[in-house]
Amino acid sequence: MATSKTLKIEGMTCAACAKAVERVSKKLDGVEEANVNLATEKLNISFDEAKVSIPDVQKAIEKAGYKALVESTNKILKIEGMTCAACAKAVERASRKLEGVIEANVNLATEKLNITFEPSKVRIPDIKKAIEKAGYKALEEEISIDMDKEKKEKQIKSIWKRFVISAIFAVPLLIIAMGPMILEWFNIELPMSINPMMHMKAYGIIQLILVLPIIIAGKKYFTIGFRSLIKLSPNMDSLVALGTSAAFLYSVYGVITSIYSGGEHNIHLYFESAGVILTLITLGKYMEAVSKGKTSEAIKKLMGLAPKTATIIRDEKEIEIPIDEVEIGDIVIVKPGEKMPVDGEVVEGNTSVDESMLTGESIPVEKNIGDKIIGASINKNGSIKYRVTKVGKDTALSQIIKLVEDAQGSKAPIAKLADIISGYFVPVVMVLALISSLAWLISGESGVFSLTIFISVLVIACPCALGLATPTAIMVGTGKGAEYGVLIKSGVALETSHKVQTIVFDKTGTITEGKPKVTDIIVAEGIEKEYIIKIAASAEKRSEHPLGEAIVKKAEEDVIELIDVNEFKAIPGHGIEVNVDSNTILLGNKKLMDTRGIDLKGFEEESDRLAAEGKTPMYIASKEELMGIIAVADIVKENSKKAIEKLHKMGIEVAMITGDNKKTAEAIAKQVGIDRVLSEVLPQDKANEVKKLQSEGKKVAMVGDGINDAPALAQADIGIAIGSGTDVAMESADIVLMRSDLMDVSTAVELSKKTIKNIKENLFWAFGYNVLGIPVAMGILYILGGPLLNPMIAALAMSFSSVSVLTNALRLKGFKPLT
Numbered sequence: 001m002a003t004s005k006t007l008k009i010e011g012m013t014c015a016a017c018a019k020a021v022e023r024v025s026k027k028l029d030g031v032e033e034a035n036v037n038l039a040t041e042k043l044n045i046s047f048d049e050a051k052v053s054i055p056d057v058q059k060a061i062e063k064a065g066y067k068a069l070v071e072s073t074n075k076i077l078k079i080e081g082m083t084c085a086a087c088a089k090a091v092e093r094a095s096r097k098l099e100g101v102i103e104a105n106v107n108l109a110t111e112k113l114n115i116t117f118e119p120s121k122v123r124i125p126d127i128k129k130a131i132e133k134a135g136y137k138a139l140e141e142e143i144s145i146d147m148d149k150e151k152k153e154k155q156i157k158s159i160w161k162r163f164v165i166s167a168i169f170a171v172p173l174l175i176i177a178m179g180p181m182i183l184e185w186f187n188i189e190l191p192m193s194i195n196p197m198m199h200m201k202a203y204g205i206i207q208l209i210l211v212l213p214i215i216i217a218g219k220k221y222f223t224i225g226f227r228s229l230i231k232l233s234p235n236m237d238s239l240v241a242l243g244t245s246a247a248f249l250y251s252v253y254g255v256i257t258s259i260y261s262g263g264e265h266n267i268h269l270y271f272e273s274a275g276v277i278l279t280l281i282t283l284g285k286y287m288e289a290v291s292k293g294k295t296s297e298a299i300k301k302l303m304g305l306a307p308k309t310a311t312i313i314r315d316e317k318e319i320e321i322p323i324d325e326v327e328i329g330d331i332v333i334v335k336p337g338e339k340m341p342v343d344g345e346v347v348e349g350n351t352s353v354d355e356s357m358l359t360g361e362s363i364p365v366e367k368n369i370g371d372k373i374i375g376a377s378i379n380k381n382g383s384i385k386y387r388v389t390k391v392g393k394d395t396a397l398s399q400i401i402k403l404v405e406d407a408q409g410s411k412a413p414i415a416k417l418a419d420i421i422s423g424y425f426v427p428v429v430m431v432l433a434l435i436s437s438l439a440w441l442i443s444g445e446s447g448v449f450s451l452t453i454f455i456s457v458l459v460i461a462c463p464c465a466l467g468l469a470t471p472t473a474i475m476v477g478t479g480k481g482a483e484y485g486v487l488i489k490s491g492v493a494l495e496t497s498h499k500v501q502t503i504v505f506d507k508t509g510t511i512t513e514g515k516p517k518v519t520d521i522i523v524a525e526g527i528e529k530e531y532i533i534k535i536a537a538s539a540e541k542r543s544e545h546p547l548g549e550a551i552v553k554k555a556e557e558d559v560i561e562l563i564d565v566n567e568f569k570a571i572p573g574h575g576i577e578v579n580v581d582s583n584t585i586l587l588g589n590k591k592l593m594d595t596r597g598i599d600l601k602g603f604e605e606e607s608d609r610l611a612a613e614g615k616t617p618m619y620i621a622s623k624e625e626l627m628g629i630i631a632v633a634d635i636v637k638e639n640s641k642k643a644i645e646k647l648h649k650m651g652i653e654v655a656m657i658t659g660d661n662k663k664t665a666e667a668i669a670k671q672v673g674i675d676r677v678l679s680e681v682l683p684q685d686k687a688n689e690v691k692k693l694q695s696e697g698k699k700v701a702m703v704g705d706g707i708n709d710a711p712a713l714a715q716a717d718i719g720i721a722i723g724s725g726t727d728v729a730m731e732s733a734d735i736v737l738m739r740s741d742l743m744d745v746s747t748a749v750e751l752s753k754k755t756i757k758n759i760k761e762n763l764f765w766a767f768g769y770n771v772l773g774i775p776v777a778m779g780i781l782y783i784l785g786g787p788l789l790n791p792m793i794a795a796l797a798m799s800f801s802s803v804s805v806l807t808n809a810l811r812l813k814g815f816k817p818l819t
Contacts, residue, residue, distance in 0.1 A: 015467025
């Protein structure tokens with residue numbers, strides 16, 4: 001079975017880097033899938049642990065010139081009970097034995113353990129227990145380090161610092177270099193010392209002195225760029241390094257020539273191009289880093305929802321402990337206005353809870369004893385006690401974060417073209433730069449002209465825009481979906497949703513409330529209604545079917561005493577057979593009666609009338625004699641009709657699938673405006689019905705909430721699970737709706753359409769920019785009598801191309817579903 005891991009990749013600068021990491025990962029025997037998200041700088045990898053390990057993957061990526069880190073958290077724990085170096089070793093040894101611990105170092109002088117671990121594999125309480133078993137005590141320090149966030153902030157500060165240093169020297173460099181030309185227009189003379197006509201030597205040396213700090217500040221472009229070039233996987237830094245090196249070395253040659261000729265040899269210098277190119281690209285990198293941070297704001301918001309501490313009852317005392325120390329079974333106390341620390345079940349008190357940050361539902365939900373509590377929701381007005389049922393990675397909030405992170409790390413099929421082009425992009429650009437510069441040289445143009453062409457082509461090409469076009473839009477789109485309680489599990493699901501032509505809704509619990517009520521009782525001659533309910537409720541007591549529950553509830557309301565049942569047998573899609581009061585009782589639909597040869601004795605008319613009213617007639621028979629009909633109706637959800645109307649406006653056909661008889665199903669369908677009814681469908685046949693619709697050439701989405709919907713959800717092009725449904729249904733689905741509101745189905749489709757439109761805009765800009773920019777840099781306008789592209793303008797255009805793609809993706813943050 002394949003294992004999935006997420007690794008943090010350091011050293012990537014563009015789409016070519018991402019492609020190189022994917023390539024070396026996929027080459028390893030045992031690796032099934034490897035996808036790099038350039039925006040998050042993460043590698044999602046699926047592999048067979050029997051064939052390849054994470055250290056093998058890390059080594060391969062390191063050989064390619066990058067660094068792969070396992071996502072981890074760093075904590076500092078205060079250790080009590082240590083007396084010597086042997087104690088420190090014992091604490092380190094006990095910590096390192098735990099699966100998921102990457103590094104554990106004890107400082108005996110400060111009595112602190114600095115531990116780095118994978119939170120998905122091991123938790124702080126586990127580490128503390130291991131240390132306690134070794135004979136010591138671990139206490140949590142107040143300061144916890146979010147390594148990823150800290151690294152990002154450091155990176156942004158570092159880039160900004162590099163830009164400021166570069167700009168300080170680039171501005172005077174540009175003034176001195178371009179000054180003679182500009183001042184000449186205004187008939188102003190330059191100071192004698194830097195006038196190239198008078199002192200070519202001084203003019204060149206001053207520029208060399210000014211450009212050197214810029215080169216040093218931008219050394220990363222050269223180290224990464226040339227290293228990638230040597231490893232035969234050139235990237236954006238390789239293009240920048242080659243272009244600026246050519247400009248710098250040519251200019252250094254010019255200065256040396258000028259010095260040896262006593263300043264008489266007049267040569268064109270390119271120092272300002274090299275300096276300004278590096279400065280502008282660093283500015284672009286800074287803006288890109290800041291924008292990338294904004295694309296992952298949804299995840300940060302979700303992570304920030306969880307409170308840091310919890311008040312629990314221990315030894316009949318209220319104590320406040322860190323959230324990591326809360327354990328399953330603990331009793332948590334939450335007062336009005338406080339956040340629920342973890343998931344649980346109310347054991348005392350009642351309140352209303354605001355779950356909007358997780359479900360998008362603005363109306364507070366009433367909570368009483370036995371009701372479920374979602375961690376990070378807000379207690380509005382009552383004090384409650386609840387028993388903890390889930391902690392750590394198992395809580396609803398952690399599951400949501402995991403779903404969103406997985407989606408943001410996945411690739412949409414639309415990205416494949418960009419991926420293929422990114423793989424060949426940089427080598428092709430290098431070849432084009434060489435060919436075009438040589439072609440101009442051969443045609444009779446000067447070496448300076450050819451060098452300008454060479455630098456411009458290298459610098460204007462932007463693989464970054466290609467690499468960022470898809471992942472940034474997916475990140476913002478899936479994050480925005482999470483805000484509205486729509487959890488999209490992957491890039492594939494996000495892309496496929498906008499193509500959906502038919503949406504199939506399960507009836508019970510999806511279109512309807514799933515809480516049916518007994519509405520009519522019709523009995524055969526000589527049989528009392530109370531007896532019918534007594535027999536039916538006794539038979540259905542062991543059934544889990546919603547219709548059966550309605551009959552049991554009716555018996556409870558009428559205070560009818562039930563009889564013991566023997567030999568209970570469920571007949572899927574038909575009903576049940578039981579032994580009650582020494583009689584064999586059949587309770588189910590018309591199909592069950594027909595297969596057992598039971599005569600409906602003129603009850604057909606009553607049955608048809610009930611079905612036409614949208615009620616489900618359930619027949620009860622004993623000894624091959626029909627005893628009567630119990631009609632059960634399921635109330636249609638408040639927003640079902642409105643949601644279906646909205647889908648119709650979007651041009652989507654809506655179907656309903658149900659085990660109900662045709663007339664009942666059609667009555668419900670009429671109420672809400674369903675186009676197509678698939679009735680009397682057995683649970684195991686739901687997937688086949690979806691397949692039939694797909695055979696008509698349609699993209700089909702299935703919306704359901706039950707275990708019996710799971711196969712159909714998996715069969716559909718897009719499976720949409722209602723959040724109030726079962727774990728199995730949610731596991732099988734591509735999209736999970738946190739609320740039970742069908743309006744969110746159209747929100748999911750709408751968000752998909754907007755995101756894919758945004759991706760197409762990004763790709764159009766990224767491709768269009770390169771398709772137009774590279775020929776201009778090669779001199780196409782010059783051939784037509786226009787200007788030659790200045791390398792500095794090329795650098796500016798290149799820097800802002802990736803920023804424009806990111807800015808366009810961030811527009812999705814303003815998405816609001818149509819009402």
